[in-house]
Amino acid sequence: MNFQESIMSIAIDIAKNGKQKVSPNPIVGCVLVKDGQIIGEGWHAEYGGPHAEVNAILNAKSNPIDSIAYITLEPCCHEGKTPPCVEFLYENGISDIYIGTLDPNPLMSGNGVRRLKNLGINVTVGVLEKECKALNLGYNKWIQTGLPFVIGKVAKSNDNKMGADNKSQTKITGYYANQEVHEMRANVDAIMIGKNTAIIDNPHLTVRHVQGTNPLRIILDTNRTLPLNLNIFRDNYTDTFILCTEKKFQKHRTSFGTFIPVKEDPNEKLNPKSVLECLGKEGITSILIEGGPLLMNSFLKENLIDKYYEFISIENIENGKLFSPILDLNMWQQEDVTILGKDKRVTYVRKEICLQES
């Protein structure tokens, strides 16, 4: 790693302080270097609050004039909730700027760089670009398509079962895998489950085993038949969205959650694409689908999942009837295998996405 990359990796680390606090905005980190020393660090800390560049300049230990800024994302050049950062960088005498990645918003991309160059600032784009892009997988997709980035996750046995049957809950993986799932939850805007899982598992869907903020919960309840004594409706740990058909929708907000009307499919289930469009309109940029198999299969079938995780135990479930979806390996590329105690986690990325990124 060269000097520029090592400073950008610090900017990437501090950007993560904004996780789950700025959505649907991107997380961003900025480091100021003067005479080879770091003199200021800043990140985008809250939605609508000052941007990373402004915080780094305001936090600087010494006058930032003639310093070099390392920013994970192209600075903004439009009036938003805050004044444009390109002007602020210029007014404070920043001489050079290293940028991780361009703004993925097609209407903005490259404008910040052009404006900085016109103001006489030296600009280099693409330092640790892949890592900087990976900070905002949700935002990157949402700003370009209006749809959230969708992650699927299943726990399955060695013989590909998600449980004994669809009437009971089966514990499949151990402590380390559960901890990893909670880490994944802490990195998304929302978790989604189907109606049957809501009834049978009666989960809280919170982040308990790691530090982090509980994401929003989304339940697909076509005809609004879920009993209201479920944990998700009563525990107040975080908000819950209940998705139902337009016919069954009555009012938006109640004490136990927010109802959202969604188009229905001919099979009388909620249309998966419409589910994502409605959630995108609510400003949700990333979703973790935690099942069960009916829900997962309906999103896989429509090609709406971007990344997929299998947590696999070494045990079999003899006579198990709840089969895990089988991925079409023409469409999916295995990215990683991680050992988690006795279990393992296999990560797949949709090939189309790998092509877009390369």
Ligand SMILES: NC(=O)c1ccc[n+]([C@@H]2O[C@H](COP(=O)([O-])OP(=O)(O)OC[C@H]3O[C@@H](n4cnc5c(N)ncnc54)[C@H](OP(=O)(O)O)[C@@H]3O)[C@@H](O)[C@H]2O)c1
């Ligand atoms: N091992 C694992 O990773 C894991 C994870 C989660 C759950 N589970 C297990 O899975 C079982 C339940 O799974 P399941 O497959 O029977 O049900 P599910 O996926 O949890 O829920 C399916 C139900 O959601 C509603 N729904 C609405 N729109 C839908 C759509 N577009 N696609 C699919 N469903 C839609 C439908 O009910 P309505 O039309 O009536 O609303 C549907 O019957 C339980 O035994 C649970 O313990 C295992």
Ligand SMILES: [Zn+2]
């Ligand atoms: Zn800005």
